[in-house]
Amino acid sequence: MTKPMYIMAIDQGTTSTRAILFNKQGEVIHQVQKEITQFFPEPGWVEHDANEIWMTTQAVIASVLIEAHVDPNQVAAIGITNQRETTVIWDKKTGLPIYHALVWQSRQTSYIADQLLAEGYGPLISQKTGLRVDAYFSGTKIKWLLDHVPHAREKAEAGELLFGTIDTWLIWKLTGGEVHVTDYTNASRTMIYNIHDLTWDEEILTLLDIPTSLLPEVKSSSEVYGKTAAYHMFGQEVPIAGVAGDQQAALFGQNCFAPGDIKNTYGTGCFILMNTGETPIHSENGLITTIAASVGDQVTYALEGSVFVAGSAIQWLRDGLEMIQTAAETEEHALAVSSSEGVYVVPAFVGLGAPHWDTDARGAIFGLTRGTSKDIFIRATLEAIAYQSKDVMETMKTDAGLPINSMRVDGGAAKNNYLMQFQSDLLNLPIKRPKVNETTALGAAYLAGLATGYWQDLEDIQKNWQLDTEYYPDMTEPVRNQLYSGWQQAVLATRHFKHGREGSSGK
Numbered sequence: 001m002t003k004p005m006y007i008m009a010i011d012q013g014t015t016s017t018r019a020i021l022f023n024k025q026g027e028v029i030h031q032v033q034k035e036i037t038q039f040f041p042e043p044g045w046v047e048h049d050a051n052e053i054w055m056t057t058q059a060v061i062a063s064v065l066i067e068a069h070v071d072p073n074q075v076a077a078i079g080i081t082n083q084r085e086t087t088v089i090w091d092k093k094t095g096l097p098i099y100h101a102l103v104w105q106s107r108q109t110s111y112i113a114d115q116l117l118a119e120g121y122g123p124l125i126s127q128k129t130g131l132r133v134d135a136y137f138s139g140t141k142i143k144w145l146l147d148h149v150p151h152a153r154e155k156a157e158a159g160e161l162l163f164g165t166i167d168t169w170l171i172w173k174l175t176g177g178e179v180h181v182t183d184y185t186n187a188s189r190t191m192i193y194n195i196h197d198l199t200w201d202e203e204i205l206t207l208l209d210i211p212t213s214l215l216p217e218v219k220s221s222s223e224v225y226g227k228t229a230a231y232h233m234f235g236q237e238v239p240i241a242g243v244a245g246d247q248q249a250a251l252f253g254q255n256c257f258a259p260g261d262i263k264n265t266y267g268t269g270c271f272i273l274m275n276t277g278e279t280p281i282h283s284e285n286g287l288i289t290t291i292a293a294s295v296g297d298q299v300t301y302a303l304e305g306s307v308f309v310a311g312s313a314i315q316w317l318r319d320g321l322e323m324i325q326t327a328a329e330t331e332e333h334a335l336a337v338s339s340s341e342g343v344y345v346v347p348a349f350v351g352l353g354a355p356h357w358d359t360d361a362r363g364a365i366f367g368l369t370r371g372t373s374k375d376i377f378i379r380a381t382l383e384a385i386a387y388q389s390k391d392v393m394e395t396m397k398t399d400a401g402l403p404i405n406s407m408r409v410d411g412g413a414a415k416n417n418y419l420m421q422f423q424s425d426l427l428n429l430p431i432k433r434p435k436v437n438e439t440t441a442l443g444a445a446y447l448a449g450l451a452t453g454y455w456q457d458l459e460d461i462q463k464n465w466q467l468d469t470e471y472y473p474d475m476t477e478p479v480r481n482q483l484y485s486g487w488q489q490a491v492l493a494t495r496h497f498k499h500g501r502e503g504s505s506g507k
C-alpha cells in the first residue's frame with residue numbers, strides 16, 4: 001500500500017517555532033511547537049538568537065515526523081512562513097550569525113529612522129517601498145548591525161556576510177548553505193525593496209550604507225527554491241517550495257484571493273490585510289502597502305494595518321493584573337454584564353500602531369465609576385481589541401475604495417465568541433471564522449503544494465476552506481455610533497496625555 005503524502009509547514013513566529021503536517025484536505029495531521037528565548041538587553045530592545053531559531057526548527061521537524069509516524073519521504077514539499085522584518089546577518093564561511101537577530105518589535109534603531117525623516121526622505125522611501133520610515137522594518141536594523149558589530153562593515157564590504165529575514169536564514173541553513181533567497185512578501189517588509197520595480201532599491205541602499213553583496217535573491221512565493229540537504233531531513237532531499245511572511249501567508253491560507261478580500265489575525269497584535277489586486281494602493285491615512293503572496297508571475301498587493309496590542313492585553317489581565325486564570329474565561333466575564341457602562345480601556349502599552357502611529361502614547365482607562373466591576377473591566381479590554389480593528393477598517397474602507405462584504409478571522413483571540421460578535425456589530429459586517437485556525441501555516445503549505453503539484457490550482461485549495469462560525473451584525477446604527485464616538489474620544493485623550501514622555505522614544 002502506498003503511504004499518504006503530506007506538506008510540511010514551518011511557522012517561525014515571534015514567540016515559537018512550529019512544524020505542522022497537512023494533508024490534501026488542508027487538515028492538520030500533527031504539529032509540534034517549541035518556544036524561543038526573548039532577549040531584552042536594554043529597554044525597548046528585543047532580540048532573538050538566530051542559532052536557537054535554527055535549532056528549534058531542526059527539533060520541531062524531527063519531532064513532528066517521529067510523533068506522527070511519518071517517513072521523510074512522505075513529505076512532498078516544505079513551506080516556510082515567518083515573523084517578518086526580523087533581521088539576521090551571518091558569516092558566509094562559518095555560517096554563524098555575527099550578532100543576535102534584531103526583532104521587528106525592537107526600537108534600538110529608531111534614531112536611524114528619525115534621522116531619515118529629519119533629512120526629508122520620508123515621502124521618497126514611502127513611495128518606493130510602500131512603508132512608513134520606522135524602526136519596525138529591516139532596513140535600519142541592517143545598518144545598525146553593520147555600524148555596531150566590530151569589523152562587520154569591512155567584512156560586508158569584502159562580501160563575507162549575508163543578510164536575511166528569518167525565511168532566508170532557514171532556507172540557507174536547510175539547504176546546507178547553498179541557497180540565499182527570499183520572497184516578494186518578505187522583501188516588501190525590509191524598507192530597502194522597491195515594490196513597484198521589484199528590485200532592491202539602490203538609492204535607499206546608499207542612504208543606509210548597505211552593500212548589495214549582503215542581499216538575497218528575491219523570488220515568487222511559490223516555486224522550488226532548493227532542496228533540503230539530505231543530512232537535515234534524515235536522508236531525504238525535500239523541495240522547499242513555498243515562502244511567505246506570516247501575515248501574507250494567513251491572507252493566502254484564508255483564500256483571500258480577490259481584490260477586497262480581507263482577513264484579521266487576532267494574536268499578540270492584530271494584523272488586518274486586504275488584497276488590493278495587481279495595483280498597489282498608497283494610503284494617505286496610516287496604512288502600509290505590501291506585497292501579498294501569490295502564485296505565478298503576477299505580483300498581488302495588499303493594504304495592511306497593524307494593531308500592536310490585542311491578545312497581549314488579555315495576557316496583561318491574566319499575568320499582570322491577575323484578574324483571570326485563562327484567556328478563554330474572558331468570554332464568560334464579558335457576557336456576565338449587559339454593557340461595559342461607558343468604560344473604555346486604551347491598551348497603548350507600546351504606543352499605538354495603525355492608523356495612529358503614535359510611539360509616545362501609553363495606555364489609559366476612562367469612564368470608571370464606583371460600580372465598575374471586574375466583569376466590566378474585562379469586557380472593556382476585549383472591546384478595545386475590536387475598536388482598534390475598527391480604526392484600521394475605517395481607514396481601509398476610505399483608502400482602498402473597494403467593497404468589503406465580510407471579514408475572515410483567525411488567531412488565538414478569534415476563538416472568543418463575545419469578541420467576534422462585538423466586532424461584527426461594530427463593523428456592521430459579517431465575520432467568518434474557519435474550522436482550521438492554523439491559517440498562517442496552511443498558507444505556506446498551500447504555496448509549497450501548488451509549486452510541486454500536490455494541489456493543482458487555487459480552486460483545488462478553495463474547496464478546503466470550511467466555515468466554523470459566522471457572526472452577523474446585530475446592533476442599531478445609533479448605538480454603534482455612540483459606542484464608537486466614545487472610543488474615539490478615549491483615543492484622543494490618551495494621545496493628549498504624554499506627561500513626561502514627549503520625545504522619550506527619541507522621536
Ligand SMILES: Nc1ncnc2c1ncn2[C@@H]1O[C@H](COP(=O)(O)OP(=O)(O)O)[C@@H](O)[C@H]1O
Nearest residue numbers: 267268311312314315327328411412413415416
Ligand atoms: N479565548 C480567548 N479570548 C481572548 N484572547 C485570547 C483567547 N485565547 C487566546 N487569546 C489571546 O491570543 C493570543 C494568542 O494567540 P496566537 O494566535 O497564538 O498569537 P501569536 O501567534 O501572536 O503568539 C494571546 O495573546 C492570548 O491572550
Ligand SMILES: O=P(O)(O)OC[C@H](O)CO
Nearest residue numbers: 013014083084104246268
Ligand atoms: O510572529 P507573529 O505572529 O507575532 O507576527 C509578527 C509579524 O510578522 C510582525 O510583522
